[in-house]
Amino acid sequence: MEQEVAGTGAVSKKSTWDAYHRDKTQIQPNLKVYIDRFMNLLDQHRQPGPCRIFELGCGGSQFLKASARRGWTVGGIDYHQESIDKTRKSLAASAPTEPELYCDDIFAFDWKSIEESFDVICSFGFLEHFKDAEKIIKLANVALKPGGLVLSQIPNLHLLNAGLMKKYDPELWSQHVPYDKKEFDHIHEAAGLEILMAAEYRGKYDKHMLTPWAAIRNQMSSFRYNLLNYSMSAFGRPARVLLPAKGMKRFSPSVVGIYRKP
Numbered sequence: 001m002e003q004e005v006a007g008t009g010a011v012s013k014k015s016t017w018d019a020y021h022r023d024k025t026q027i028q029p030n031l032k033v034y035i036d037r038f039m040n041l042l043d044q045h046r047q048p049g050p051c052r053i054f055e056l057g058c059g060g061s062q063f064l065k066a067s068a069r070r071g072w073t074v075g076g077i078d079y080h081q082e083s084i085d086k087t088r089k090s091l092a093a094s095a096p097t098e099p100e101l102y103c104d105d106i107f108a109f110d111w112k113s114i115e116e117s118f119d120v121i122c123s124f125g126f127l128e129h130f131k132d133a134e135k136i137i138k139l140a141n142v143a144l145k146p147g148g149l150v151l152s153q154i155p156n157l158h159l160l161n162a163g164l165m166k167k168y169d170p171e172l173w174s175q176h177v178p179y180d181k182k183e184f185d186h187i188h189e190a191a192g193l194e195i196l197m198a199a200e201y202r203g204k205y206d207k208h209m210l211t212p213w214a215a216i217r218n219q220m221s222s223f224r225y226n227l228l229n230y231s232m233s234a235f236g237r238p239a240r241v242l243l244p245a246k247g248m249k250r251f252s253p254s255v256v257g258i259y260r261k262p
């Protein structure tokens with residue numbers, strides 16, 4: 001799928017994902033830490049037993065890998081061919097059945113071809129790249145069984161670190177829509193879902209979340225760069241111990257909500 005679909009409200013371009021997939025560690029080096037937490041949240045809201053799970057923007061997904069290790073059937077869509085190839089390879093050893101991976105634009109995909117075939121639809125760091133995220137949830141709902149769940153996560157763009165992205169990497173900042181937790185719930189409700197777990201700012205402070213270290217290093221003396229890095233570590237350690245793991249708009253790295261198709 002070489003061409004992008006026009007008029008979708010996407011604020012990122014397909015070409016911008018090359019750098020992300022080449023070096024994911026630039027922005028979220030601790031991504032794996034979050035996988036268990038999201039899996040636990042899902043477990044609290046789903047019926048135990050087998051599961052068919054589908055991820056939006058699944059290129060390079062660690063979550064699908066964790067799902068496959070649990071014996072779940074996994075699927076997903078991403079328009080970035082190399083990242084889909086990588087995901088397929090990484091799932092080869094653990095997936096109990098052939099993963100249902102599609103290399104396509106979410107707006108061009110034939111959702112009817114997988115109508116009502118998944119128990120869970122999830123996304124991580126995907127919806128904030130679209131001005132009209134409700135449109136995406138509406139499309140993806142087609143693939144969800146009645147009673148199925150939607151687990152949606154985006155980085156918290158109201159986090160303290162987000163100011164660094166805005167200042168030192170405005171181009172990257174422009175590829176994000178800073179949804180807050182109320183707007184996040186609204187997107188899902190307007191798409192026809194019920195709220196199971198209202199969106200909340202979640203997780204302990206992480207100095208790496210959204211911090212564009214490479215761009216900062218290019219624009220600061222090494223003295224100032226090291227000082228910033230040191231100060232964020234010095235602040236981060238007590239913050240991780242003292243601050244609660246949710247509800248902190250300036251300090252929690254993620255916004256997460258869980259929804260159900262009636």
Ligand SMILES: C[S@@+](CC[C@H](N)C(=O)[O-])C[C@H]1O[C@@H](n2cnc3c(N)ncnc32)[C@H](O)[C@@H]1O
Pocket residue numbers: 010017055056057058059060061062077078079080083104105106107123124125126129
């Ligand atoms: C931040 S990444 C998330 C990657 C993965 N879910 C993870 O957690 O590692 C967002 C992904 O969405 C994909 N993407 C962006 N716009 C898309 C679109 N319109 N259709 C399909 N995939 C898209 C990008 O190629 C990228 O792989």
